[in-house]
Amino acid sequence: MSTITAQRMTSAMGAASAGYRTLWRWHFYAGLFVMPFLVVLAITGTLYCFQPQIEPLLYPHRLIVEPQAAPRLTEDALLAKARAAMPADAAAVTAPIASAPDRSTEFVFRLANGEKQSVYLNPYSGEVLGTLSVERRFMQVDRMLHRKLLLGKPGELLMELAACWTLVMIGTGIALWWPREKTTARAALLPRFALKGRALWKNLHAVMGIWLALGALAFVLSGLPWTGSWGKQFKALATAAHLGAPPGSWGGLPLRSALPGVHTAGQGGTAQARTAHKAPNAHDEHSAHEANMDSMPGMVMDDLPLPITPWAVGNTPVPASADTHAAQALPLGRIVALVASLGVSSGYDIVLPTTATGVYTVSYFPADPKQERTLYLDQYSGAVLKDIRYGDYGAVSKAVSYGTSLHMGRYFGLANQLVCAVISLGLAGMAVTGCVMWWKRRPQRSLGAPSRERAAPPMRGWKTGLVLLGIVFPLMGATLLAVWIADRAIFARASHPA
Known part of the structure; x- marks a missing residue:
């Protein structure tokens, strides 16, 4: 060499x-x-x-029931029994809808101190099987460790x-x-x-x-879009570029239910007009705050009491309460039947309206991203105010949806x-x-x-x-x-x- x-x-x-x-x-x-x-x-x-696979092993007496030939009780009957088992000042906020014959029925309540608690019932007999803290159940703690190390924003x-x-x-x-x-x-x-x-x-x-x-x-x-700092900015950028949430998610439709016989100002107007909030009297300030926790101005889908929502709709605005007139809302059973007629029969969550002008919010987050649905239903007439599907997503949201499904196994x-x-x-x-x-x-x-x-x-x-x-x-x-x-x-x- x-x-x-x-x-x-x-x-x-x-x-x-x-x-x-x-x-x-x-x-x-x-x-x-x-x-x-x-x-x-x-x-x-x-x-x-x-x-x-893990949760039924951890909580078998709450989650698992013996399948029976007898028909299941209606959602309204089960919700009434769940309300009777909870403190009088507890408010039902979410109803996970599942039809598996060996699984219990769950309702999520918000207690007076703000804590969320699930109550489980036998869907055949209505027997209350027990309760679990939503924040302290094993998988929620595991998820918060994964996302935040249980340290909040610093984590x-x-x-x-x-x-x-x-x-x-x-x-x-x-x-x-x-x-x-x-x-x-x-x-x-x-x-x-x-x-x-x-x-x-x-x-x-x-x-x-x-x-x-x-x-x-x-x-x-696939995990970064869900982070609290960069992920939120990325979602906002994707939405602004019409690559995230569907552009004009609400169109000219109202963001809240229309009270029967009552004209609600702002319906069909701008988002700002639709989210106008009437200030409560000083005497009713605390009770109004508690009642409106799930429908305050500026809140988005990610703020609702849901275990998880599709990434594409996380920033869509939540219906805002602007009135306190009393009216008879449709029962939960009617809403479940209506959602089934729209093609979603099981495996979704319903956020229950907690105000006179709130809506039923349906979040369907299945394993197949193409089946994702977000529905807003008038609580009095059952009219579909908005139906957001995978086909409405922008290119970035579609990619994130697939990445999320794969990331979560x-x-x-x-x-x-x-x-x-x-x-x-x-x-x-x-x-x-x-x-x-x-x-x-x-x-x-x-x-x-x-x-x-x-x-x-x-x-x-x-x-x-x-x-x-x-x-x-x-x-x-x-x-x-x-x-x-x-x-x-x-x-x-x-x-x-x-």
């Missing part, structure tokens, strides 16, 4: 090594932040995917940051794995168990990572659940192997970040990618800048050989 060729190879290897170390350093920082959250997300996400922002930094971890991880010399696909994609010590852990980490990369990317991208049944579990638990395994690798190479009294080379390569493509990522996800952009400053100012001497 000529001297010139050898020099070129040495130079190329040096450049590759320099780039490798820079990528490794950022991969290390991303993993350092992401890994604890990744374990929480993996465990809670896996549990939530199997909610249909929600932390989880959003973890998802964004996972993108950095995936990108740098693939770049680190990418073969830099001639090798076979088998050697690159299959673990080498003949290795020992840290080399084995490194190989397992790399091979697992490349197999899980696509699934992890899909998880992150709902779209193709048990197989979807198992795929989600494998990806989730695999990512937890990645966190564990990454921690083991760090533990084995950590220096004493040091963070153990990979060393920074003296002559860093330009890496303009990677820098451009990070800048674009920071622009698309501003919260992450701020933390990227903070990490870069800390790396320069605090961890400048933190190094360890490969």
Whole structure:
């Protein structure tokens, strides 16, 4: 081999090594932040995917009944028995409608202190089977851990940051794995168990990572639209661009029921006119606030007492109470029959009207996104004020709907659940192997970040990618800048050989 060729190879290897170390350093920082959250997300996400199988095991005496040949009691009879079993000042707010012969009937009530509680009844006999706190039931706690770490808004922002930094971890991880010399696909994609010590852990980490990369990317991208900060902004942007919620969701139709014999101002007018709210007298201020909790001006579908709503309609306005005239509303049974005649027979939730001008809100969120429906029915006449379907969604909302169904393990049944579990638990395994690798190479009294080379390569493509990522996800952009400053100012001497 000529001297010139050898020099070129040495130079190329040096450049590759320099780039490798820079990528490794950022991969290390991303993993350092992401890994604890990744374990929480993996465990809670896996549990939530199997909610249909887990909840009946946790609450069999409330959720499961013996199927009978006798006809089921009417929804109105069951609701009356549920009301009798709850405190007098409790208000029925939601009725989940399910027709499975072995499942109980559930109604959700809001108590005077604001807490929501479910009451369960035997649909054949009307026997009250028990109650559960909506906020404290196992799967709701699991869901709030998954979304917010049970820390409210700060936890929600932390989880959003973890998802964004996972993108950095995936990108740098693939770049680190990418073969830099001639090798076979088998050697690159299959673990080498003949290795020992840290080399084995490194190989397992790399091979697992490349197999899980696509699934992890899909998880992150399908979960981000539901985040509390970036997700809300993204939804608003998609709606403004007519790619999210149906444009002109309400058209010229009223946002509230029309009281029989009473002219309601603003029907068919602008959204502002339709959401005008009559201020209560001081004497009735507290009671009016309690009565209107589910229909206050400015509220959107995401604010309703529903377990979950289709992403596309989350920002659509909620009917607003503007009057307190008494009138006889249609019974729940009539509404259930009407919804069935419209093609939705089971597996949906009805938000009950709590004011004189409220409406029945029907939210159908099935496994198949194409079947999603959101209906608003006049509580007195049963007239359909609005029927929002998948075909009305914009392109972004359609994509998010499919991503959500896949993310939650709902779209193709048990197989979807198992795929989600494998990806989730695999990512937890990645966190564990990454921690083991760090533990084995950590220096004493040091963070153990990979060393920074003296002559860093330009890496303009990677820098451009990070800048674009920071622009698309501003919260992450701020933390990227903070990490870069800390790396320069605090961890400048933190190094360890490969």
